[in-house]
Amino acid sequence: MDDEFDDAWAVAATVPGWLTHGQARALWDAARQLPVGSAIVEIGSHQGRSTVVLGRAAAAAGARVIAIDPFIGGAMFGGSATRAKFERNVADAGVDGVVQLVTQRSTVLRPAWDTPLAMVYVDGKHDYWTARDDLRWVAHVPPGAPVLVHDSFSSIGVTAAILAHVLPGRELRYLGRVGSLARFEAAAPGRRDRARILAELPWFVRNVLIKVVLRAGRVVGYRRSDPY
Ligand SMILES: C[S@@+](CC[C@H](N)C(=O)[O-])C[C@H]1O[C@@H](n2cnc3c(N)ncnc32)[C@H](O)[C@@H]1O
Known part of the structure; x- marks a missing residue:
């Protein structure tokens, strides 16, 4: 199993993105134990x-992946050029046979979704309403x-969604995190599970402060280099 993961990571690490080695391992461990015939979104x-x-x-595992991404254009994510890179990277990794791409927004698909799933990985748009x-x-x-x-207790939108939806809810139990990759399971949380979410808030505040400082630094840097 370790060799299988190492091989997978050796390929995935060549693909640009934000997922770390430890986070990839968490995804791997969750997906590798799924039942034959099951689907991951x-x-x-x-x-x-x-x-x-x-x-x-x-x-x-004998499972499959349904990859949802609208590949909307823009400076950050790049639109159809990114879609082409996605398709090439998935094919080069030899997983095009188990990955089905659905080019649509998750929020458009969800209300009418009827395929049973065994695992969900959320790393889409990070605003509060989408998250x-x-x-x-x-x-x-x-x-x-x-x-x-992904980006839990790091992105403001994702964290706000967790605080509003998971903390008072009865559907997701917080297990822990690898960096900003939060692991939940579909289960009713107890008091300790909710307390574990609240215990992440100082780390969240730290992350927001770092972003504010970095952004302020960029603004100041821009003014210094502004020829006008
Ligand atoms: C942070 S990136 C995902 C990174 C990727 N998981 C990886 O490991 O490299 C966020 C992606 O979400 C996509 N996205 C934006 N809005 C979306 C939506 N409503 N539904 C699904 N995906 C969305 C973007 O096109 C972008 O490719």
């Missing part, structure tokens, strides 16, 4: 870094299924 695929990890784990909607995909997994959320 990945929301937000970009160039396929996490898709390659999930695809390799799914192939080994909150993406957490609702838990309705499609069985009790105990893994639900992993």
Whole structure:
């Protein structure tokens, strides 16, 4: 199993993206133990870094990945050029046979979704409303299924969605995190699970402060170099 993961990571690490080695391992561990024939939904695929990890784990488990990304154009994520890179990276990793791309917004697909899922990985649009909607995909997994959320306690929108939807809710139990990759399972949380979420808030505040300082630095840097 370790060799399988190392091979998968060696390929995934060549794909540009934000997923770290430890986070890839968390995705792998969750996906690799899924039942034969089961389906994983990945929301937000970009160039396929996490898709390659999930695809390799799914192939080994006899499962499949449904990768959801609208590939909307823009400076940050790059539109159809990114889609082409995604398709090439998935094919080069040898997982195109287990990865199905759905080019649509997760929020458009979710209300009419009827395919049962065994795992959900959320790494799509990070605004509050989208992140909150993406957490609702838990309705499609069985009790105990893994639900992993990237940029938790790091992005303001994702964290606000967790605080508004998971903290008072009865659907997701917080297990812990690898960096900003939060691991949940589909289960009713107890008091300790909710307390573990609240205990992440100092780390969240630290992350926001770092972003504010970095942004302020960029603004100051821009003014210094502004020829006018
Ligand atoms: C942070 S990137 C995903 C990174 C990817 N998981 C990886 O490992 O490299 C976020 C992605 O979400 C996609 N996205 C934006 N809005 C979306 C939506 N409503 N539904 C699904 N994906 C969305 C963007 O196109 C972008 O590719």
